[in-house]
Amino acid sequence: MPITSIAYAELPAATQSTLGQLTHAEFGHVPIVQQYQWATPDWSMLLHDDQGQLMAFYNLVLRTVTFDGHPVQLAGLNNVITPPALRGHGYAKQLLLATEPQWWEPLGAQHGLLVCADHMMPYYRKLGWYPVEAALYFSQPDGQHHRFESNVMLRSPSALQVHPAEIDLGGLPW
Numbered sequence: 001m002p003i004t005s006i007a008y009a010e011l012p013a014a015t016q017s018t019l020g021q022l023t024h025a026e027f028g029h030v031p032i033v034q035q036y037q038w039a040t041p042d043w044s045m046l047l048h049d050d051q052g053q054l055m056a057f058y059n060l061v062l063r064t065v066t067f068d069g070h071p072v073q074l075a076g077l078n079n080v081i082t083p084p085a086l087r088g089h090g091y092a093k094q095l096l097l098a099t100e101p102q103w104w105e106p107l108g109a110q111h112g113l114l115v116c117a118d119h120m121m122p123y124y125r126k127l128g129w130y131p132v133e134a135a136l137y138f139s140q141p142d143g144q145h146h147r148f149e150s151n152v153m154l155r156s157p158s159a160l161q162v163h164p165a166e167i168d169l170g171g172l173p174w
């Protein structure tokens, strides 16, 4: 199935709107989503069928963050979504596994990072993600720092895992 890998800003407005609606339907009711301002994605990966129907997508925030004070280039995964009627057919898995190599080259990330609800951890474990105990911080436009009280998972390009004690996203969360 065709996969589109594209800068979020270059997505047609209608596609941005479709992704926004799907995202709002999934996460719009979550209190923390309503409470904070969130990063605009830098990149999007979309899986379509041969007729052009959207089967799954996700967004990436590409950012230099810090792990224990040291700069690290991250691919921040957010909004992995398969439209409800299409779930359970392997579309999200297919999209993630096919596109992850792009995170390291050409997008230049050293690791992937996602913030994850408890019930989704087994899903990402199966896809090669690992949990870290790190304290995760982000900031808001008013400059205030906040701690993100959620599970943090990393994906690394090799079998070598990293386990920082503190991660600072240095900006809006994703």
Ligand SMILES: CC(C)(COP(=O)(O)OP(=O)(O)OC[C@H]1O[C@@H](n2cnc3c(N)ncnc32)[C@H](O)[C@@H]1OP(=O)(O)O)[C@@H](O)C(=O)NCCC(=O)NCCS
Pocket (backbone or CB within 6 Å): 026, 056, 078, 079, 080, 081, 082, 083, 086, 087, 088, 089, 090, 091, 092, 093, 094, 114, 115, 116, 119, 120, 122, 123, 126
């Ligand atoms: C999570 C989501 C993207 C999965 O999409 P999908 O296309 O149905 O997933 P896949 O069919 O690719 O599933 C791949 C594997 O994960 C398993 N899986 C799916 N959802 C799971 C869950 N909640 N917990 C554990 N495993 C799960 C599948 O059984 C499948 O296993 P297999 O490879 O052994 O057969 C989809 O359910 C969704 O859009 N959910 C709402 C949004 C969301 O919560 N996104 C993730 C937040 S970051």
